[in-house]
Amino acid sequence: MPIIEARTAVSPPPRAPAAPLRFAMNHPPPLPAALPGLREAERPQRPPARAVWLTGLSGAGKTTLAHALEASLQRDGLRACVLDGDRLRAGLSSDLGFSDADRAESIRRAAHVARLFVDAGMVAIVALISPFRAERAAARALFAPGDFIEVYVNVPLAVAEERDPKGLYRRARSGALPRFTGIDSPYEPPEAPVLELRTDVLPVAECVERLRARLGLLP
Amino acid sequence: MPIIEARTAVSPPPRAPAAPLRFAMNHPPPLPAALPGLREAERPQRPPARAVWLTGLSGAGKTTLAHALEASLQRDGLRACVLDGDRLRAGLSSDLGFSDADRAESIRRAAHVARLFVDAGMVAIVALISPFRAERAAARALFAPGDFIEVYVNVPLAVAEERDPKGLYRRARSGALPRFTGIDSPYEPPEAPVLELRTDVLPVAECVERLRARLGLLP
Numbered sequence: 001m002p003i004i005e006a007r008t009a010v011s012p013p014p015r016a017p018a019a020p021l022r023f024a025m026n027h028p029p030p031l032p033a034a035l036p037g038l039r040e041a042e043r044p045q046r047p048p049a050r051a052v053w054l055t056g057l058s059g060a061g062k063t064t065l066a067h068a069l070e071a072s073l074q075r076d077g078l079r080a081c082v083l084d085g086d087r088l089r090a091g092l093s094s095d096l097g098f099s100d101a102d103r104a105e106s107i108r109r110a111a112h113v114a115r116l117f118v119d120a121g122m123v124a125i126v127a128l129i130s131p132f133r134a135e136r137a138a139a140r141a142l143f144a145p146g147d148f149i150e151v152y153v154n155v156p157l158a159v160a161e162e163r164d165p166k167g168l169y170r171r172a173r174s175g176a177l178p179r180f181t182g183i184d185s186p187y188e189p190p191e192a193p194v195l196e197l198r199t200d201v202l203p204v205a206e207c208v209e210r211l212r213a214r215l216g217l218l219p
Numbered sequence: 220m221p222i223i224e225a226r227t228a229v230s231p232p233p234r235a236p237a238a239p240l241r242f243a244m245n246h247p248p249p250l251p252a253a254l255p256g257l258r259e260a261e262r263p264q265r266p267p268a269r270a271v272w273l274t275g276l277s278g279a280g281k282t283t284l285a286h287a288l289e290a291s292l293q294r295d296g297l298r299a300c301v302l303d304g305d306r307l308r309a310g311l312s313s314d315l316g317f318s319d320a321d322r323a324e325s326i327r328r329a330a331h332v333a334r335l336f337v338d339a340g341m342v343a344i345v346a347l348i349s350p351f352r353a354e355r356a357a358a359r360a361l362f363a364p365g366d367f368i369e370v371y372v373n374v375p376l377a378v379a380e381e382r383d384p385k386g387l388y389r390r391a392r393s394g395a396l397p398r399f400t401g402i403d404s405p406y407e408p409p410e411a412p413v414l415e416l417r418t419d420v421l422p423v424a425e426c427v428e429r430l431r432a433r434l435g436l437l438p
Contacts, residue, residue: 079339081338109328112310116336117336120341
């Protein structure tokens with residue numbers, strides 16, 4: 001019966017039972033790959049992941065937008081989390097001040113944490129003033145092309161200062177908060193952001209819709 | 220018709236249409252709570268999350284165990300990720316050396332990152348030698364009781380040194396790697412770990428089963 005013979009011929013040979021995995025003696029366990037490209041092959045069902053990097057003045061609406069986007073993505077079953085300046089400053093970066101060097105280090109750490117979240121299959125929504133182009137470029141360099149979505153959350157300084165949700169502009173104008181971005185420290189706008197959102201013109205929901213459209217995560 | 224009247228009486232008044240959410244002018248957006256207790260109310264379907272902290276000598280099997288546990292939990296649909304020393308040293312903590320102060324800072328950062336992952340609903344599996352009790356205690360203090368699972372991955376030094384998967388013991392014995400834990404820097408075993416695993420006695424699968432049983436995440 002040739003058909004059965006043919007079937008037999010293409011059947012895989014019986015496999016020897018796999019030896020139980022044991023801790024390495026002479027054969028070390030495979031190390032996880034260093035950045036970048038971490039263990040992608042082990043995650044065949046890896047959910048869509050991105051770093052969404054919201055940059056802009058204090059009071060521009062970054063944190064509001066970050067939480068609205070997080071909630072929107074979570075409602076659709078995506079894994080998203082917010083990493084914002086206040087939260088990082090309260091924990092991971094609580095040892096840092098506000099000198100240029102410390103701000104750069106704070107941004108570097110945030111970028112690495114975002115990368116860890118992306119590797120874990122999350123959408124990491126980073127909300128940081130991150131005023132300097134060089135530091136945003138260094139953050140971007142940690143990610144595969146297309147995995148780092150730079151979003152310029154833009155309002156005129158006068159609007160941000162009028163909002164002043166934490167009273168920081170008032171303190172900066174009084175001299176109590178030196179080197180405050182927009183007052184006596186520069187903000188370098190992105191030259192080619194993936195998206196620019198004027199939060200003084202658009203309502204939050206519209207900003208979230210534009211973000212979702214540019215993420216390319218959802219149908 | 221009294222029944223209908225009663226129904227009418229308990230009906231909620233028609234609600235005015237909700238105003239669209241806009242960026243704050245005078246009313247600032249609610250800030251995310253600082254550590255601890257972050258926005259729990261916003262995550263009614265928050266998946267089970269823990270920090271599993273694997274401590275032990277280099278070569279004890281922490282990273283092997285971490286990846287096996289991660290894979291096991293992911294197969295059951297849980298969100299898990301590994302934070303190990305090599306990976307953190309390649310990225311977030313690449314600015315740190317191996318002085319006592321730098322090691323402590325490395326552990327502090329790992330603990331804060333694990334906390335961020337737990338807040339995001341993940342099981343964060345941390346694999347770090349973390350030789351000193353004080354630093355592990357500081358890490359534990361970042362978590363709610365029961366969310367930090369300290370696991371002593373224990374092998375005799377002779378076994379770890381024979382495994383020597385990265386050749387570090389050899390370098391340490393030759394003097395090329397000063398202050399190496401177990402050789403010329405102490406390891407302080409946990410006094411009351413949630414779990415102790417002898418990886419020279421138990422196969423990986425049995426260690427993973429014992430870990431899973433102690434996590435309390437799965438039926």
